[in-house]
Amino acid sequence: MKSKPHKLLAGVDISGEISELVERKHSRRQFLTASGMGLSALTLEGTCAAEQARYIGRPQKKLIGWGTDVAYPSKVQMNIRKIEQLPLDGIILSNFSGTKEGKAFTFDWECFGREKYNREHLGEMIHILKHTNFERFTDNFLRFNLQPGDIDWFDDFSAPLHNARFWAEVAHEVGVIGWKFDLEDYKEKTFIYRKQKYADRKSFDEYSDQIRLRGRQMMQSIEAGYPNIVLLLSLAHSYVNRTPQANQKLSELSYGLLPAFVNGLIEAAGPNVRIIDGQEQAYGYLTDEDYYRGYHDIQQRALELVPRELWSKYRDKMEAAVSVYANYQLSVPRTTSRYWVPHYMSADQRLRLFEQNIYNALNTTDEYVWLYSEHMGWWESGYQLKTPAGSIEAIHSARKKAARGKPLGFDLSDVIEESQTKMKLALERESSSR
Numbered sequence: 001m002k003s004k005p006h007k008l009l010a011g012v013d014i015s016g017e018i019s020e021l022v023e024r025k026h027s028r029r030q031f032l033t034a035s036g037m038g039l040s041a042l043t044l045e046g047t048c049a050a051e052q053a054r055y056i057g058r059p060q061k062k063l064i065g066w067g068t069d070v071a072y073p074s075k076v077q078m079n080i081r082k083i084e085q086l087p088l089d090g091i092i093l094s095n096f097s098g099t100k101e102g103k104a105f106t107f108d109w110e111c112f113g114r115e116k117y118n119r120e121h122l123g124e125m126i127h128i129l130k131h132t133n134f135e136r137f138t139d140n141f142l143r144f145n146l147q148p149g150d151i152d153w154f155d156d157f158s159a160p161l162h163n164a165r166f167w168a169e170v171a172h173e174v175g176v177i178g179w180k181f182d183l184e185d186y187k188e189k190t191f192i193y194r195k196q197k198y199a200d201r202k203s204f205d206e207y208s209d210q211i212r213l214r215g216r217q218m219m220q221s222i223e224a225g226y227p228n229i230v231l232l233l234s235l236a237h238s239y240v241n242r243t244p245q246a247n248q249k250l251s252e253l254s255y256g257l258l259p260a261f262v263n264g265l266i267e268a269a270g271p272n273v274r275i276i277d278g279q280e281q282a283y284g285y286l287t288d289e290d291y292y293r294g295y296h297d298i299q300q301r302a303l304e305l306v307p308r309e310l311w312s313k314y315r316d317k318m319e320a321a322v323s324v325y326a327n328y329q330l331s332v333p334r335t336t337s338r339y340w341v342p343h344y345m346s347a348d349q350r351l352r353l354f355e356q357n358i359y360n361a362l363n364t365t366d367e368y369v370w371l372y373s374e375h376m377g378w379w380e381s382g383y384q385l386k387t388p389a390g391s392i393e394a395i396h397s398a399r400k401k402a403a404r405g406k407p408l409g410f411d412l413s414d415v416i417e418e419s420q421t422k423m424k425l426a427l428e429r430e431s432s433s434r
Contacts, residue, residue, distance in 0.1 A: 061362045061402060062089035062139050063395070064232075066180070067326075067373035069380055071095055073125060077132040082379050087395045090139035092180045092370065093129070098122040108182075111163040112146045118166065129174040139368070141180040141232060142171050149190045152197035153210045161221045168225030178230030179222075180370075183258060184280070191257040193250075204251040208260040215264020219273070228272035232321060232368060236262050236277035237302035238294065247304045259305040266310060266317050276319040277302075278370060283325035285357060286341060286416050291364040295320050322361040326373040329354040332385045334374055338430075344422035349415050351390045358398035359408050371395075 070076060070083055070091040083091070096107040100121045107122055119126065134140060144167055151160065171179060189195040193204050202210075222229060240246050240255045250256035262275075269275060277298045285291055298320040306314045327333060328340055330350050337343040342350050361369040377383035378392070401408060 060367070061365055062368050063358070063362070063399065064088065064090045064092060064139060064141065064368055064370040065378070066092035066094075066370055067378065068375055069377045069383065073128045073132065077128050079379070080132055080134065084134070084136045086378055087392065087399060088137065088371070090137045090141065090177070092141045092143055093176070094143035094180070096122060096125050096142075098125055107163075107167070108143045108145045109147045111144060111167065112160045113148045113150045114159050116159045116162045122170075126170055126174065129170070129176075132174075134175075138177075139230075140176040141178055141230075142167065142174075142176050143180045143182055145182045145186075146184075146190055147186060149185075149187050153207065153214055154198055154202070157214060157217065161217055164218055165221040165225040168222045168229060170225075171229065172226040178226070178232065178274070180234070180278075181231045182234045183236070183261070184234050185255065185258075188254065191255045191261070193252075193256055196257075204256075207257060208250075211257050211260040212264040212267070215261040215266075216268040217264075218261075219265045219268035223268075223270050223273055227270065228274075230274045230276065231265070232276045232278050232370070233262065234278045234280045234323075236279075236298070236318070237305045238277055238279060238297040239281050241297060241301050241305055242281055250305075263306060263310055266306075266313055269313075269317055273317075274319065275317050276321045276366075276368060278321045278323060278368075280323045282323045282361065283328060283372075285360070286353070287413070288356075288360045291322065291357075291360040294322065295364045319366040320364070321368040321370065322365045324354075324357055324361050324369060324371050326354070326371060326376060326387075326391070327385070329357055330388050330391060332373075332376060332388065334385065338426060339423070341416065341419045341423055344419040344426070345415060347388065349412070349419075351388065351394050352410060353412060353416075354391060355394040355398045356408055356410075356412055358395055359402050362398065362402035 065086060065088045070086075071094045073093050073096065076083060076091070076093065094108050098105055098107055098117065098121045100115070100117065105115075105117075105121075107117060107125070111117065129142070144164070151157070167179070185191050193199060193207060196202070196207055199207070222231070235255070235258065237259050240250075240253065240258055243249075243253060246253060246256075250259070266275060279294050279298065282291070282294055285294065298318065299315075302318070303311055303314065329342060331337045331340055331342040331345070333340065333343075342353055345353065358369065358371070373387075375384040376387045378387060400406075
């Protein structure tokens with residue numbers, strides 16, 4: 001699985017009515033710096049969906065896993081009974097290998113380009129997906145990327161639209177609930193106006209209109225293949241609008257054209273399609289206020305990037321989800337964590353932070369929290385990075401408290417503030433020594 005880049009998170013204003021708003025709604029780059037300047041002991045203990053079902057009247061919240069050890073379909077199929085012991089309600093499957101004209105490819109990294117793919121190219125993979133015997137996981141997703149991105153929005157767009165309909169049909173056929181629609185601009189060109197093929201002759205507004213059209217066409221293709229699909233977007237308006245006054249400088253921003261695409265999706269979405277802002281910028285959240293701000297950004301501030309004629313449909317369609325980046329919370333880095341606030345906490349404090357943030361995420365999502373990890377093995381040993389002892393228990397504890405409407409039971413405000421100070425001093429010393 002290719003690593004997900006980290007992202008920048010900026011502070012925003014917040015209203016004082018967010019917790020009430022949450023109840024009404026339900027009736028990978030420098031983001032960490034900005035936000036902070038196995039299995040043998042595992043038991044389900046009735047958690048997850050069954051745990052929440054015991055507490056009638058509380059919205060059911062679901063935790064979805066995504067990481068190296070739950071992403072590869074063949075591995076999942078062979079180990080599904082072990083994997084379903086994790087305190088999750090579903091997983092995100094990715095890395096769909098196939099062969100076309102004797103050449104191997106990975107569909108989710110080639111689906112948004114000039115090549116069209118069909119069943120004969122992915123027959124074995126579809127067979128695996130269709131015959132993975134899920135018993136407990138109810139909400140599973142297939143990934144669809146905007147990669148390789150070697151096509152301009154004004155070029156012949158038949159291949160991405162064909163692949164979208166095809167993969168929506170596959171999602172419906174194999175019984176998953178929908179897509180993890182990954183809108184991350186991995187090659188840093190898809191949504192940057194100045195990097196567009198015809199930027200020297202077409203205005204930002206012309207590109208916005210064209211991309212909104214492509215969003216409409218994409219939704220029509222998806223819906224033709226799966227009329228009641230759930231689209232869990234990695235990024236949406238709230239990611240762009242974390243930049244102050246973003247609506248006044250979209251042509252300059254790295255994701256300035258993203259809102260146009262999502263607006264097109266919303267505009268064409270039928271009554272049974274669900275669209276969810278996955279709020280990947282939440283990777284760097286540390287406090288309960290961060291999470292409530294995030295919900296407010298999706299439900300209110302994001303409207304600054306939505307055309308007024310779509311306000312009503314945006315409010316009706318766009319749901320809020322939250323991400324949790326396990327590596328960050330637990331300070332399990334692939335390279336260095338000295339720029340991460342949790343690096344300056346003790347191991348016990350990091351476990352509590354992990355529990356706190358899953359708890360806060362569950363309390364500020366309409367339904368889904370997705371837990372992402374890199375090179376960590378949640379159910380198997382031998383991974384590059386060791387999953388800290390107690391991590392699974394922290395998930396169980398957070399889920400139980402959130403499901404029962406119980407308080408977290410501890411306060412990490414002083415720990416977070418002290419760790420932020422330690423990190424700042426460490427970075428100042430590092431800078432002065434250069």
